[in-house]
Amino acid sequence: MSSSPKSSHKNHRSHFPLQKSLFQQNAAFPHSSPVHTTSNKTANSSYGKPISASNNFAGDFNHPCPHLLELRSKLGPNPFRNLQDCLEVRPLGRVSVRRELGQEVVQCGACKASSPRLFACVACAAVSCQLHATSHAAQADDNTGCSSPSSFHAIAVDVDRVELFCCVCKDQVYDSGFDAAVVLAQTAASSAIGSIHCPPPPVPAENLRKRRRVEYKPWTPDPNERALIVEKSSPLPSRPSQLGEADAELPWGLRGLNNLGNTCFMNSVLQALLHTPPLRNYFLSDKHNRYFCQQRNNVISTRSHDSNNHSNKNAARLCLACDLDAMFSAVFSGDRTPYSPAKFLYSWWQHASNLASYEQQDAHEFFISMLDGIHEKLQKDKRKPQIQTGSGDCCIAHRVFSGILRSDVMCTACGFTSTTYDPCIDISLDLETNVGGPAKLTSAKSNHSCNGVPDSKNACQSTGVSTLMGCLDRFTRPERLGSDQKFYCQQCQVRQESLKQMSIRKLPLVSCFHIKRFEHSHIKKMSKKVDRFLQFPFSLDMSPYLSSSILRSRFGNRIFPFDGDESDSPNELSSEFELFAVITHSGKLDAGHYVTYLRLSNQWYKCDDAWITQVNDNIVRAAQGYMIFYVQKMLYYKASERQVAL
Amino acid sequence: MRSSVKRPPTPDAEEEEQDREPTLQEIINIKLIESGEKERLKELLRERLVECGWKDEMKALCRAFARKRGRNNVTVDDLVHVITPKGRGSIHS
Numbered sequence: 032m033s034s035s036p037k038s039s040h041k042n043h044r045s046h047f048p049l050q051k052s053l054f055q056q057n058a059a060f061p062h063s064s065p066v067h068t069t070s071n072k073t074a075n076s077s078y079g080k081p082i083s084a085s086n087n088f089a090g091d092f093n094h095p096c097p098h099l100l101e102l103r104s105k106l107g108p109n110p111f112r113n114l115q116d117c118l119e120v121r122p123l124g125r126v127s128v129r130r131e132l133g134q135e136v137v138q139c140g141a142c143k144a145s146s147p148r149l150f151a152c153v154a155c156a157a158v159s160c161q162l163h164a165t166s167h168a169a170q171a172d173d174n175t176g177c178s179s180p181s182s183f184h185a186i187a188v189d190v191d192r193v194e195l196f197c198c199v200c201k202d203q204v205y206d207s208g209f210d211a212a213v214v215l216a217q218t219a220a221s222s223a224i225g226s227i228h229c230p231p232p233p234v235p236a237e238n239l240r241k242r243r244r245v246e247y248k249p250w251t252p253d254p255n256e257r258a259l260i261v262e263k264s265s266p267l268p269s270r271p272s273q274l275g276e277a278d279a280e281l282p283w284g285l286r287g288l289n290n291l292g293n294t295c296f297m298n299s300v301l302q303a304l305l306h307t308p309p310l311r312n313y314f315l316s317d318k319h320n321r322y323f324c325q326q327r328n329n330v331i332s333t334r335s336h337d338s339n340n341h342s343n344k345n346a347a348r349l350c351l352a353c354d355l356d357a358m359f360s361a362v363f364s365g366d367r368t369p370y371s372p373a374k375f376l377y378s379w380w381q382h383a384s385n386l387a388s389y390e391q392q393d394a395h396e397f398f399i400s401m402l403d404g405i406h407e408k409l410q411k412d413k414r415k416p417q418i419q420t421g422s423g424d425c426c427i428a429h430r431v432f433s434g435i436l437r438s439d440v441m442c443t444a445c446g447f448t449s450t451t452y453d454p455c456i457d458i459s460l461d462l463e464t465n466v467g468g469p470a471k472l473t474s475a476k477s478n479h480s481c482n483g484v485p486d487s488k489n490a491c492q493s494t495g496v497s498t499l500m501g502c503l504d505r506f507t508r509p510e511r512l513g514s515d516q517k518f519y520c521q522q523c524q525v526r527q528e529s530l531k532q533m534s535i536r537k538l539p540l541v542s543c544f545h546i547k548r549f550e551h552s553h554i555k556k557m558s559k560k561v562d563r564f565l566q567f568p569f570s571l572d573m574s575p576y577l578s579s580s581i582l583r584s585r586f587g588n589r590i591f592p593f594d595g596d597e598s599d600s601p602n603e604l605s606s607e608f609e610l611f612a613v614i615t616h617s618g619k620l621d622a623g624h625y626v627t628y629l630r631l632s633n634q635w636y637k638c639d640d641a642w643i644t645q646v647n648d649n650i651v652r653a654a655q656g657y658m659i660f661y662v663q664k665m666l667y668y669k670a671s672e673r674q675v676a677l
Numbered sequence: 678m679r680s681s682v683k684r685p686p687t688p689d690a691e692e693e694e695q696d697r698e699p700t701l702q703e704i705i706n707i708k709l710i711e712s713g714e715k716e717r718l719k720e721l722l723r724e725r726l727v728e729c730g731w732k733d734e735m736k737a738l739c740r741a742f743a744r745k746r747g748r749n750n751v752t753v754d755d756l757v758h759v760i761t762p763k764g765r766g767s768i769h770s
Contacts, residue, residue, distance in 0.1 A: 135710050202752035511724060
């Protein structure tokens, strides 16, 4: 056969119909043609660590297999710059080695097998199946002192997935430079510009200030401050003993709430909020002082020039935050007799007049309405331009509960992705409906701490129990929008079928999960309640549901080398959550009862309106969760440029 | 240019196999690939497997296996061998 490079690919005939430029010109890995490869032996080796000789296997990212290391040492700088020309990127992150028209069928050179996995040798483009890959590497090996990468046949590329494989170690290997080049090609394909040098989609900068963290410094009062504390405050009774010794062991802030007429929906939410750590701390630290607030409101109302004077007067006197402040003071006073939140109820009725009645209501609806009431009032007070709720700086309600959701809509035809960010106060999750498919429907997403009992996860899988993590899985899974919901793709300029995927861009301090326990049947034209049991963990790691994790998984088995815009390391540090409150519902859709379980000092208490009892773990685990509250395990101090007085 | 590429020795059997007529199965496979339909079918299959939870199950099996064996003592091959019977078995027609 002739030795000219262009025709040398004929040696491989139709069995190796890969696009020649991938390997023939060695454009993919070594540097381009004119320069001879022997020059640069000193690798841009990013590994830096010695290989552990005892490791027989291909190793992990930190200890790559010796063959990959050897290949990298033979390659020059920036060896992957032409790799993108050899790749074919299809929508939804699928990438494969590009084949020329008419030569799409690829087979093993030795046995003509075309499945399951085919590997193309990096040096000579010979395609082998897994069985024959090793023999190819062995027989073709010519490493008697020659440093040319074209004579080093140990490493191959999976033709369908563009993943590296070491034929000698017989295992998948990873290289960050290689993966970086592949991911670049994938992201370029999904952006409007389509240029190879396009960076990942930018985050709307106004929403997310760079979060600088400060070191935690413990504080104790100095003598002056100590004197001030003694002078200006009155100590709470050390151990309230009106009801005897047993009562003395109960934690602070545990107090029943009287039912004022079907108000269990309100009581249950209030109990959860009274013990939401950041919220509790805020009010007990006097950050919203109801006396000052009322004083200020009186000043505002007398000074008001608003045309609608009447409503302004009402608004001035109405402050849900003040009523909440009063409630915190009452509940944490040490008094154990049940408290009647009548003033709060009255204020809330004024705020949400459409819901003002003695009928039974939905707790979640109340929760949203109440937070909205707190936000509205505090926003009005500030008389500043509207601050993005996503940043949580507008009011304490958002500071505690507001997170940011990311929604990606991907065109199935061209891969173009449109991304939007929306603030959210809670996450509403669908309960899985058992379709009755052959495979079991539940999934335990990860081996992160889950109840601390790993076996329970496996048990759940095999018996088909719904879990909270399963619901979150489904929430972040790519969902194909129906053909009646075609999305307008900017790149294709027509409506196309698309995939939508949700993920969490920013976690709130407190995550509230609302389980959608109602099913609407179009046939019967009515809704009914779904009583199916949902298992929820006491400790929850949210990192698999973060945008960074979701994006990472979209690109396949890659070492994700970018920081990009998604690597928000504070996010990853603070993705561990602890359960502290569960609101449960029993009964039917239109008539039922709410009860809240609170976790204080690792002890569980059942709060049923005015009756509070200590209960066992198991009672809570078996309860029917409707709203489940988790708080971040570790709270970080944020550096602020100015004094923020909320 | 790479005039010094050392290519693997051409297997002799190749000559025979090329003369043989491709089977119907092979023809269908080639047609499917060339038209791009095979890729669409694969994509559809992937979606269905994800929807019914099969993929998550396999992932969990792999994790459990990797945890048992030790993270650095597992190859892709091992994983494939472990989950193939379970994966095939859990799919009914």
